[in-house]
Amino acid sequence: MCGIVAYIGKKEAYPIVLKGLKRLEYRGYDSSGIALLKNEEIKLFKKEGKVLNLENHVESKDNSGTRGIGHTRWATHGPPNDKNAHPHLSQDGAIAIVHNGIIENYDVLRQELESKGYKFNSDTDTEVLCYLIADIKKNTGNKLGKSVRLALQQVVGAYAIVVMCKDEPNKLIAARKSSPLVIGIGKENDFYVASDATPIVEYTKQVVYLNDGEIAILNEKKGLKLYNIDEVQKDPYVEELELHLEALEKGGYDHFMLKEIHEQPHSIEDCFRGRLNAKEGWVSLGGIKYYENDIINANRIVMVACGTSWHACLVGEYLFEDLARINVEVEYASEFRYRNPIINEGDIVLAISQSGETADTMAALELAKSKGATILGICNVVGSSISRITDAGSYTHAGPEIGVASTKAFTAQVTVLTLMAASLARKKGKLNDSKYRNLLSSLEAIPQKVQLVLDKTEKIKKIAAKYKDASNALYLGRGSSFPVALEGALKLKEISYIHAEGYPAAEMKHGPIALIDEEMPVFVIATKGPSYEKVVSNIQEVKARKGKIIAIVTEGDEQVKQFADDYIEIPETNEYLVPLIATVPFQILSYYIAVMRECNVDQPRNLAKSVTVE
């Protein structure tokens, strides 16, 4: 939610900040803005809508200056318009701020400031914080850094901020609590700040991830100084970025989502590379190696996540329980954190998150930790908040996922869960040698099989054309294909705006069957496996009500083809790995349906890639 970019140094700030905002646009695209500082004057540019609107607006204007802060917004307080766009200025125009997060007590602070005679120009919580900093600075005579610190002591909520002041032009102040912020250290005593490393990587690989409660003063003359909220100075921990620039480009594809779908043979392989050897019969997930006994001996594992990552948890539940006989409960992080859940010492709480920044998932982990649970994480973004607060975990190594709709992150999450389940099952003696080796070698073959599905794109595109005008859709699956059905429905609704629901196939007759008529496409995962015959019966129930069946079937299947209006064959695999392959045709279908409906695939309406607010 919301992207922040800032620069201070000798280069022109505008092109750096603008390019950075384009990279971060996936985090929110309701409005954007930039403030530039030159000759002790702040120039402010803000526009509703995409960064392109801002670029067009600034094009003919003086955009020079070697310090700048920028923001791309996902609206929380106040509608998305020019007025509410960031940066916000103090009343006297001396201070500019960009903010990601929510100031929960902003109304009280606003009233206090209004009683002192301040007049606000926007509906945002951010402008209140900016006025508060300015008020403290004016009344105490403190410098900017200290004024920011004192203001933040009064704030309840989440923030990542960058502050700039025309009276102290050699510095930027950056601070975070519960919203991410990374500082890039340039080669010429210059500094870059951003919500994630993507706007920074082309300038420097030396970064410092701010921790909660930290405030950084970036001074072009004096360098980087780091403090906690009580002004105790800390040593910054400088890390080397592993990110590559090419991973952030579309690489010839029309959309990031399409690129990311097509990357899956590689991203799945990257995920298990060095962690699995089927010939020698071993799996090793270094990150959680020392916690395997704890997992085995735990009363239960609670998996927490949101959205697509929650669907991966459901696949994980199936794998852990069936393969390793380990008790798993899957929880929406947003529900878990507010439900006063029973957590005992010795429980394991495992969070799954592509971004590693999802606010509800973070809060669920913090709650679990406070109650004595061991907290583990599966994240994609290296250095993300979740990866840093957990006791241990595994990265998915899928590479940057920019399309708002999650695709390669899901298959990588399921790959890590499969590796974990296989390793735990083996350790517990629940999987005999031949089944274990078969599972591992089947996993090694998944990238090729995913490629075979990708090769069917033309056929899937034709099916997409047939159903693109549907108003509703149902997705059905059983066992570990039920989460695939949920994921298929989520992909369709979030990018094409067609109402879609995923159901366990057998649940259909308890209600959703009433919706079926000749207009209703029903997407069914009907691959060979333990519940195949039962799914075939469910398909017949749909056909009896004239519904349209689009079936995902195992290559060579003849039975389902008789009833299906359309079918997509996927290669046979070990039954535990079906979700890794069966999800891909649904991704392709949703993608082309959205394109045919002229939807904005990479940046669907109202959404943001990482949901860092509640």
Ligand code: M6R
């Ligand atoms: O970064 P996370 O995996 O924690 O994000 C969770 C959800 O916000 C995310 O999966 C969302 O549902 C995607 N847009 C789905 O495609």
